Every structure is written in structure tokens, then in C-alpha cells.
Amino acid sequence: MIPTVPTSPGTGRKRPTIRDVAREAGVSYATVSRVLNGREWVSPEAVRSVREAITRTGYTANPHARSLATGRSGSIAFLLTEPQHLLFEDPNFAVLLRGVAQALSARELTLILMIAATPEERGRAVTYLSGGHVDGVLLVSPHSGDPLLSQLVKAEVPIVACGKVLGHETTISSVAADEWAGARSAVEHLIAAGCRRIAHIAGPQDTSGGVDRLRGYADALAAHGIALDEAAVAHGTWSHESGAEAMRDLLRRVPDLDGVFAASDAMAAGTLPVLREAGRDVPGDVRVVGFDDSGLAATLHPPLSTVRNPLDRISEEMVRLLGELIAGRTPLSITVPTSLVLRGSSPPP
Amino acid sequence: MIPTVPTSPGTGRKRPTIRDVAREAGVSYATVSRVLNGREWVSPEAVRSVREAITRTGYTANPHARSLATGRSGSIAFLLTEPQHLLFEDPNFAVLLRGVAQALSARELTLILMIAATPEERGRAVTYLSGGHVDGVLLVSPHSGDPLLSQLVKAEVPIVACGKVLGHETTISSVAADEWAGARSAVEHLIAAGCRRIAHIAGPQDTSGGVDRLRGYADALAAHGIALDEAAVAHGTWSHESGAEAMRDLLRRVPDLDGVFAASDAMAAGTLPVLREAGRDVPGDVRVVGFDDSGLAATLHPPLSTVRNPLDRISEEMVRLLGELIAGRTPLSITVPTSLVLRGSSPPP
């Protein structure tokens, strides 16, 4: 016969429970619970003695017991479906992640990071997320047709996406930067500064950011009666290298260009050495404006003018919307304004 | 008056419990639990009918109830104490994170990402981690004297660190690349290729990586009877820009150098344009070797020879060690071998 040892010797002392605190404080465990949750109708001295007992015993609530009783987990998942793109190539992504972590931490919520790249991981992610482990899900730039998306929607998990998700406006919330307005303001600045031959290095056209920034460029030109020249639009992949490549093309196709609006800072950064090698002074001969205001923008030579992508606001809003969704509000899509940051590569006129 | 909604907001009908499955299958709920956990001594037909009942009801176990009963949370924390460094500047970090996520996912463990940069966040992190929310903690390059570390150790949370943590060998496990051997092999390769004036761009000397790579450099020279010249060692911050800066210094101080070993790929990348502007051909006049084999190494011109930092192995080992720690084994520090990858910036002799 193996008797159960009351005080287990090897594994150290066990953590105090709410009952231990109640005994210490000389009240019932229900009262301790009330103090912990800030419920009304508890006498000041009870509050005081419970508080003291808590610090004396070093008590912390068992999160699993609490979750079991309340039905809330206190944690939300940050789901990545395209890590190779987001995590490794996009410096903005780190800013977004940082912002989300901060916003969640402030709300005492836990961030569960899930990477669902392989089919196997995606399957596990769906079961996990539908299984009640988390209170909600934050998604980065999901693909509209992704089956994962519809499975989560079917499981009634609250979801907030970063970037618009076509076809799911009524089932999931989303937060997006006003890409179009940002792009437009950048191009209008170039026009106001006297540029007449403005080229654009566009992002991938299967992303909403790439499309909207291109539309903003085109609309700004149209609004000022400047004809859109197909030759003045090159396409890149967001990366530094693709920006350099695109710039070489543009110099060949539009030798008289006097302004470049690149859809990302990295691509804008790629244009600078190419322009220098071609003997064009920035901003003297050619003005350059990027997009994102990533960390690298200010450190370039010359420092890069750019459209500030308000990722801190976006992450904050994502968490806020998710909170509302969890509380039972209906899905909502919002847009966050961008702003123009002028630096050496295209100073104010 | 605002009545409390009885049914949880997100979900309409409530999820089936183990009792529902038992009723469906015509057995007791203990039997269902036994089937779920693969316990012995359950009749084949009971297993079958339970399995059927599970698929019929769409049952998934409530993770919080399970955690409460077993005392295991099934999740581990990945703690970042220096996000500005790791998350934003270090491309390797993303690789490590990816690897850890994969290893945990394969073990059905959840990754909780915690960023503890501000004092407030650090405090919350300690309470959270000591509070039994997670089964263990993975730490990236913690600073040995960090009070956070000793608090976690005191709370008896299983910890595995990436990189050596001096003074905690008996309390926490750690996994590190063999930085010293890697650095040494890089420098020996340069010597074998005929270089005689080999400079080093060192990393920060308050990190174990920075120190060990410098030691490896010094020891390789000593082993081949080459005197260490203080002027041939410059210091950088891991970053591209600091590498360029260091290279300019070195060209001034050691004009006859014919080899450079940089402690990071980013710093090595920074040397290339500086060398080109100075009229030195790589690898003709000067051979360059980096460290890490980060994504960028192969895309440079010329492609960078470098020491492969086995981050995939490291992440895998970290998770394995943490598992052993959780199972009750004693802490263990292990080293993972590196390998030399030769490319255009210093091809094989």
C-alpha cells in the first residue's frame, strides 16, 4: 500500500490557495474571492485583512481554476499564417507584434503566438483555437479565401484581422491603415514640391496594401491633371533588392523622372544607391518618398521621407476591437489615418 | 438594470462535456477519461464506442479543467527581455522563434510570447510566470545579473536559456552554439587560404557570443604562431552600420590587412561597400568571413562566407531540455557545433 503523503517532500511546498488566505485573514473563501474581483459590499476591514493575508502568504490565483469557473481563458492568440513573409522579411511586423504584446499586457491578457505554415500546423491551430483555449484571435493579413478563416468563423471564435478581409466584413473585425490616403498624400507632396514626372514602385498586387498604395498614387496624379504613364510604374516585392531592380528599370524607361514614390521604405532604400550611381542627386534631381516609416528610414543617407504607417495605433485598435468582440459587440472594420513624415530625401518645398 | 447574460457571449450552444460523451457511449465518464488518456485496461468495445461518441458529439476536452486537475498547463513562455535588440535588429531571432514554435507545436505545447522590456512589464512577467500559468520558460540571452532571473529561479520555474548564463549552471539549463570553435574554424580557414593580416570586427563584449567569438579569433591566431595585433580588432554592435564604421577604422589602422572575420553577418555585410570604395577586391585583396549564416549572407555581392549558427538545432534542443526539466531531471548545459559555409567572399583555397 502506498499512502498519499500529505506534505510531498521532494517537490517543494505547494502554492497557497484561496482557502489558505481565507484562514489567514479569518474570513470565508467567498470573501477573499470578492476582494480579489473587486466586488461590492465588502467591509473595509475585511478588504484590509485579506490584502494583508495575500501579501503574507504570497498568494496568486490559480489561473486554470479561474478559467474553469469563469469560462474565460484570459489569453488571445496571435496567428501567423505566412511566417516566411511576415516574420523574416517585414520589419514592420516586429513593430506590430510589439504593439500587440504591449496592449494585451496592459489589459492583463496573455499573448499566445501560433505559427501555422504547414498543413499540419494549420490543422492543429484550428482545433486548438476552436477548442476554447483562447478568448479570441488576432490575424495578420489573412488571405480572404483561406479555409482556416472560415473554419474559425464557423467555430464562432472572435477574430480581428490586420488589413481588410474581403467577404468577411460581417463576421470578423478588421483594422487597416488608410493606405490609399497615405499614398495620395505622398504623391501630392511630390507634386506640390514641383515634381512632374513621378514614378511609382508598387508592392505586390495580391496584397491590399500594394493595391491601395498604387490606387492612391494614380488618384493623386489624376486629381492634379497629370496623366498616368504605365512606364512610370514598376513592380517590386517590398524588398530592398526589388526596389533597386525596379529603380534601374525606371531610369531606363523614364529617364526624365524627378520623383519616386515607393510602396515600402525598404524598396525606397534600394533606390538610393542606384540613383547615386546614376549620378542623380537626391533630393536635388530626384525626390524619393517611401512608405511605412520603418526604423531604417531615418538612418538612410539622405534620411527618407515617408508615409508613417501607424502600426502602434493599429495594434492598439486590434486589441480594443477584439475586447469588444469578446464582450459581445458586433464586428466592425476601421481605418487608421497615416501621416507624412518629411526628411532629407524630399524636404518640404 | 443590466442583466448578466447567462450564456457565454461568443458561443451559442455550450460545448459537450465528458459526461455527454459518456452518456452517448453508454459508459461512465471515468472510462471516457481513460480512453482519452490512453490508459490501460479498457475493453476494445468500450474504446470503440467512446471514440464514436466523441466524433458524433464533436467533443474536445476543456483545457482549463484538465490543467486544473493535472497541474500542468501545457504551455511554455518564450520570454524576451530585450526586444529592441532581438526582435528588431537580429534576423536570427526570427529563425530561433520559428524553430521553437515548431518544436513546441510538435509536442502539443503552446507558445506564450512575453515581452518584458519596461519595469512594469517585467514585474507582470515575474508574477505571471511564478504564478503557475506555464510549465516552463525559454529565455533568450539573458543577462547573468538580471534580478528577473533570480526571481524565476526562486519560484522554481523550469528555465532553459539560449546562450550561457554565468552563475546559474546548476539552476537553469542552457543551450549555446559553440561560438569559440566556430570563430576558430573561420579564422583557420582564412589562414589556410593564405591570409596573414587578419582583422576582427568583434561583437559587444558584454554578450557571451561577442566574447567567445573574439577568443576563438585570438586562439586561432595563437595556434598558428601569429601575434595578436590590438589594432586589428575593432568593435561593433552587431549591426550593419557598425560593421561599416569598424571597417573604415581598420583600413586606417591596418592598411595591409588581407582578411576580415566579422562576428556577425550584418557587420560583415557592412564591410563590403567600404572595401569596394577603398578599391579592395573581395576576395582578391581581402577575404571576408561573417558569422550566423543569416538569410542575408547568400544574397550579398559577393555571397558571404560565414559560420553557420545552428539555430534550428538550438531551438529544438531548448525545447527538449525544457521537457526534461519539467519531467524532473536536473539542469544541463549543452553546446551545439557550428559549421563553416564557404561562399564567394572567401572561397576554399
Next chain:
DNA sequence: AGCATCACTGTAACCGGTCACAGGCCTCGT
């Protein structure tokens, strides 16, 4: 036949919280 063993199953007692409900005590109104 009687008893031990084996293979399996069910009951009940946890795990550590939350919360509905039933009081108790004190003050106030009548």
C-alpha cells in the same frame, strides 16, 4: 466448491476557483 486473480468499470473525492442564495446583524420606521 471455494478462493484468488485478472480485466475492466463505476463512484466519489479531489483540483481551486466563482457565484447564487440564504442568512445574520444592525439601524430605522412605526
Next chain:
DNA sequence: ACGAGGCCTGTGACCGGTTACAGTGATGCT
């Protein structure tokens, strides 16, 4: 003096699992 009602507190019933322990019937052994 006594009931009403406000404030505060304690009891007990959950939440949904795991698991110790106590059966139960069938079989094997003496």
C-alpha cells in the same frame, strides 16, 4: 417591540476534468 431593509458574510453547488479506490463478473487454481 417588531418587521423591513441595507450591508456584509458564509455555505454549498457548480465549472469539467483526473484518479484513488472499491467493486464486479469471469476465469483459473487447488
